[in-house]
Amino acid sequence: xxxxxxxxxxxxxxxxxxxxxxxxxxxxxxxxxxxxxxxxxxxxxxxxxxxxxxxxxxxxxxxxxxxxxxxxxxxxxxxxxxxxxxxxxxxxxxxxxxxxxxxxxxxxxxxxxxxxxxxxxxxxxxxxxxxxxxxxxxxxxxxxxxxxxxxxxxxxxxxxxxxxxxxxxxxxxxxxx
Amino acid sequence: xxxxxxxxxxxxxxxxxxxxxxxxxxxxxxxxxxxxxxxxxxxxxxxxxxxxxxxxxxxxxxxxxxxxxxxxxxxxxxxxxxxxxxxxxxxxxxxxxxxxxxxxxxxxxxxxxxxxxxxxxxxxxxxxxxxxxxxxxxxxxxxxxxxxxxxxxxxxxxxxxxxxxxxxxxxxxxxxxxxxxxxxxxxxxxxxxxxxxx
Numbered sequence: 001x002x003x004x005x006x007x008x009x010x011x012x013x014x015x016x017x018x019x020x021x022x023x024x025x026x027x028x029x030x031x032x033x034x035x036x037x038x039x040x041x042x043x044x045x046x047x048x049x050x051x052x053x054x055x056x057x058x059x060x061x062x063x064x065x066x067x068x069x070x071x072x073x074x075x076x077x078x079x080x081x082x083x084x085x086x087x088x089x090x091x092x093x094x095x096x097x098x099x100x101x102x103x104x105x106x107x108x109x110x111x112x113x114x115x116x117x118x119x120x121x122x123x124x125x126x127x128x129x130x131x132x133x134x135x136x137x138x139x140x141x142x143x144x145x146x147x148x149x150x151x152x153x154x155x156x157x158x159x160x161x162x163x164x165x166x167x168x169x170x171x172x173x174x175x176x177x
Numbered sequence: 178x179x180x181x182x183x184x185x186x187x188x189x190x191x192x193x194x195x196x197x198x199x200x201x202x203x204x205x206x207x208x209x210x211x212x213x214x215x216x217x218x219x220x221x222x223x224x225x226x227x228x229x230x231x232x233x234x235x236x237x238x239x240x241x242x243x244x245x246x247x248x249x250x251x252x253x254x255x256x257x258x259x260x261x262x263x264x265x266x267x268x269x270x271x272x273x274x275x276x277x278x279x280x281x282x283x284x285x286x287x288x289x290x291x292x293x294x295x296x297x298x299x300x301x302x303x304x305x306x307x308x309x310x311x312x313x314x315x316x317x318x319x320x321x322x323x324x325x326x327x328x329x330x331x332x333x334x335x336x337x338x339x340x341x342x343x344x345x346x347x348x349x350x351x352x353x354x355x356x357x358x359x360x361x362x363x364x365x366x367x368x369x370x371x372x373x374x375x
Contacts, residue, residue, distance in 0.1 A: 001359045003331040004366075006312050010332055013231035014238055020248050021226050024255045025219060033259045035217040089224060090209075 015124050079113070079174040080153035082143040082160075087167035089140075099161040107145060107156065116143035140167075144174070207271045215262050226255070229272050233279045239328045240283040241290075242317035250286055254279035280333075284325065284343060291321045315365040323358035330355050 028034045089096075107114045118141040143160075147153035150173055157169040207228075213221030233254060238247040258265075258275050265274055316324060325344060329335045330351070335343070337351040344351070 001356055003359060004312070004362060007331045010312065012235060014235040016230050016234040016251060017244070017248065020234075020251060021223065021230070023248075024226065024252050025222065027252055027256055028222065028259055029219075031256065031260070033217065033256075034219045034222055089220070 018120055018123070078147055078149065078153075080145055080147050080150070081170075081172045081174055082116075082145060082153070082157050083139050083170040083172070084141045084143075084162050085139055085168045085170065087140050087162050088165045096161070096165075103159070103161050104143070112156070113146040114143055117141060211262065211265070211271060214259065222259070225271070229275055230255075232272060233276055236276055236328070236333060237279050237283040239313075239316060239332060240280065240325055241286060242324065246286050246290070247283070250279055250283040253282040257282070276333075280329070280343065287321050287325060312366065315362055318365055319358060319361055322354055323361055326351055326354040327358040327362065331359075 025034060104114050104116070119139055145153060145156055147156055150171065153171050153173070157163060157171050160169060163169055207225070210221040210225050214225060230251060234247060234251055237250040237254075238244060241247050241250060254275060257278050265271065269277075316327065319327065326340055329340045329343065330337070337348040337355075340346075340351045341348040346354075
């Protein structure tokens with residue numbers, strides 16, 4: 001009796017529950033098999049962005065002074081989603097955190113609205129009923145920025161440490177009525 | 178944190194076994210990350226985890242058919258793999274080696290759960306309910322012994338000799354179990370499997 005044909009195309013990968021990675025890392029740390037990780041760029045960048053969006057003056061303290069008169073503020077209705085993919089995760093996480101955070105500070109200082117967060121590494125792509133779970137595309141994080149146009153947003157993305165270090169950013173206008 | 182499995186029989190059998198040759202070969206990315214992981218680099222561990230755990234989880238979930246047990250097997254597999262990185266001889270890919278450890282961890286859990294799962298006298302196809310379900314659910318519904326052989330042979334590509342070593346049974350028993358597993362699976366799937374061959 002030969003195997004069912006369907007078995008040949010059965011999914012070879014299934015996304016594990018998102019919290020499992022943390023549990024496994026904790027177990028490894030419990031046996032001293034891992035050194036504690038340096039603070040991730042995610043929460044540092046997120047913290048910087050939160051401070052910025054909260055109106056704190058961190059931008060004036062750490063970013064070059066940029067007059068809002070010199071750079072016309074983009075239209076508040078032109079918002080763009082920057083999806084970060086294929087980024088280089090080698091090297092020091094803390095140093096990377098600082099670069100992403102500083103870039104966000106600079107964007108704010110230039111008069112742009114900016115917010116963003118890192119995404120957890122696991123996820124699911126939800127597909128039609130009846131299909132098994134599949135891995136979500138690798139999107140490492142996102143920013144939402146204001147910009148005058150798609151070209152302007154692309155220029156901003158190009159200036160980011162993510163692209164500068166070899167990553168890719170997908171720029172999509174947010175469709176605001 | 179879940180307690181890790183500490184079965185002596187598993188500790189003694191953490192050596193890799195042969196897998197399909199298509200899976201052989203350590204990638205440059207794995208090589209770099211493994212060197213960092215041996216120094217305790219958590220970032221390297223997390224990269225390796227994200228690269229290889231979806232496959233590891235798929236295998237253990239299919240063998241165990243319970244997500245909580247599969248999670249235990251994945252955790253234990255990673256613990257054993259990191260503890261014994263020095264024993265990884267690069268004769269196979271890291272994915273192959275890790276998956277082999279994961280399969281053994283899953284089989285240990287399976288034995289604890291149903292000590293007689295290697296018994297060739299599983300329920301006959303006539304005694305199980307006739308279900309029309311999708312393939313994954315049908316596999317999960319198989320008796321443990323049938324499911325282990327079917328997953329290892331038809332999904333993971335192991336030979337009967339390899340399965341016999343893993344399950345501590347005779348190769349002939351593996352063949353017999355596979356025959357019954359396929360027949361039961363077809364019965365479960367009902368009309369979905371019609372015309373799929375003999």
